[in-house]
Amino acid sequence: MVDDRLRTPGAVRDAERFTAHNYHPLPVVITSAEGAWLTDVDGRRYLDCLAGYSALNFGHRHPGLIAAAHAQLDRLTLTSRAFIHDQFADFCRELAELCGKDLVLPMNTGAEAVETGIKVARKWGYQVKGVPAGQANIVVAEGNFHGRTTTIVSFSTDEDARADFGPYTPGFTVVPYGDLDALAAAIDENTVAVLLEPIQGEQGVVVPPEGYLPGVRRVCTERNVLLVADEIQSGLGRTGTTFACEHEGVVPDMYLLGKALGGGIVPVSAVAANADVLGVLKPGQHGSTFGGNPLACAVATEVVRLLATGEFQRRSAELGERLHAGLQSLVGKGLVAVRGRGLWAGLDIDPTLMTGRQACERLMERGVLAKDTHGSTLRLAPPLVITAEEIDHAVAQLAAVLAG
Missing domain, CATH: 3.40.640.10 (Type I PLP-dependent aspartate aminotransferase-like (Major domain))
Incomplete structure (x- = not known):
């Protein structure tokens, strides 16, 4: 039987109790990840559309990077x-x-x-x-x-x-x-x-x-x-x-x-x-x-x-066009403006609909993790290993959130 403290409510409660409140994280507790996907302590999967503020450009646990780390740890x-x-x-x-x-x-x-x-x-x-x-x-x-x-x-x-x-x-x-x-x-x-x-x-x-x-x-x-x-x-x-x-x-x-x-x-x-x-x-x-x-x-x-190799730059450019096309289709349907380049986008949500934080919470409920900033703005920065289908999935979930 799993200790309730390891499940999401208990882990969130303990995090809030024992750490300084210099962050206001979403109530999700991640336990593993691979590529563009995260899994929480309850076994639910989420598409990562933040990528550690671009620290995870190559995705979670990229095999080549993990191999380099393991080899060096032994030396x-x-x-x-x-x-x-x-x-x-x-x-x-x-x-x-x-x-x-x-x-x-x-x-x-x-x-x-x-x-x-x-x-x-x-x-x-x-x-x-x-x-x-x-x-x-x-x-x-x-x-x-x-x-x-x-x-x-x-x-x-x-x-x-x-x-x-x-x-x-x-x-x-x-x-x-x-x-x-x-x-x-x-x-x-x-x-x-x-x-x-x-x-x-x-x-x-x-x-x-x-x-x-x-x-x-x-x-x-x-x-x-x-x-x-x-x-x-x-x-x-x-x-x-x-x-x-x-x-x-x-x-x-x-x-x-x-x-x-x-x-x-x-x-x-x-x-x-x-x-x-x-x-x-x-x-x-x-x-x-x-x-x-x-x-x-x-x-x-x-x-x-x-x-x-240039591979990741090309992926970002090509998939970025798909991401921005999908997001632009939502302007006037809950989005006020879309900015960015490559696999990086800033989205201004109509503030009469919801705050950026509320949008992130609702996206989380639909299995997509993103980050708000400055009131009603969202930032999307998925790992560069994301696929075209995963981009479409993220845009579809955002569309559903905006539609209410």
């Missing part, structure tokens, strides 16, 4: 960067080649990659650009989501993420996302970087106006400012290209990567840039005990090799 898991291990060079070289950059700095979480990018940009500003000590500033966008560290929430415009966590870190100028004139006006002689998401995920999968990213690239080049692209959610195949910047032919000075880089197995993040930027760091100036550990490198190297 070596951690040395720290005090030594070099046999997985490190392959990972850094192959990721650098995928990014078209000289150097890679491995870290663990996406927020760590962002913090690293901020530090590198500032140091570059002082040592290379000649900004006076302590005067460096970075231009960022309204609606951004780069993480939740103290420094990062200092330039967030989401009051839930920011309020009551001050005093805040100075050195950031916030401008409207998609407004090139405002961004250009905000840059001064002490600006060292522009930090942007090429598509704003947390804000509701907001795609900037056509020409905006090339314009930002041009302004950054003209003003001797680094363009730092946060591709932690948008990168590694999610939008139908390796990086979302590619849709408009933009190459940033620095990529910030994470989530899918760990294959849904271990947290892996990285900063990739050329030697004239990332080379400003010297021993002892930045680091991480677990950054670039053998287990992480073994898994992430396999991730890079999966991406090098």
Whole structure:
């Protein structure tokens, strides 16, 4: 007989009782998963349309990634960067080649990659650009989501993420996302970087106006400012290209990567840039005990090799067309707007029908898991291994929810 505490009601109750309430999860308790499907403690299956905020781009328990992890677990898991291990060079070289950059700095979480990018940009500003000590500033966008560290929430415009966590870190100028004139006006002689998401995920999968990213690239080049692209959610195949910047032919000075880089197995993040930027760091100036550990490198190297084939980028582009066509057919039938690229979509539900949270709860009841944001907006980001039939199933369940 199964202990009732292991079933959904008991597990949800204990989770709420013994953990800090910094999340408000749906009342589902997952026990196993494979591909695009999850199974809860009661044996019910759900189609995963969130994919760990893009951390599971290659699906749950991808055989190649699991094999790489198992093989490495039997050999070596951690040395720290005090030594070099046999997985490190392959990972850094192959990721650098995928990014078209000289150097890679491995870290663990996406927020760590962002913090690293901020530090590198500032140091570059002082040592290379000649900004006076302590005067460096970075231009960022309204609606951004780069993480939740103290420094990062200092330039967030989401009051839930920011309020009551001050005093805040100075050195950031916030401008409207998609407004090139405002961004250009905000840059001064002490600006060292522009930090942007090429598509704003947390804000509701907001795609900037056509020409905006090339314009930002041009302004950054003209003003001797680094363009730092946060591709932690948008990168590694999610939008139908390796990086979302590619849709408009933009190459940033620095990529910030994470989530899918760990294959849904271990947290892996990285900063990739050329030697004239990332080379400003010297021993002892930045680091991480677990950054670039053998287990992480073994898994992430396999991730890079999966991406090098182009298969997942093609799947995202082709299946993304099917997803967006299905979603667009629901505009005017409960949906107000649909945005996104590839297998990534933001859906604005008519707020007179239901909230985003209510829509997610009703989808859950129909065997589909998604995530709401900002009131009546839903985000869909299924694993790139999802099939055409599964996409149609998800759209059909959403249609049924909207129809009431």
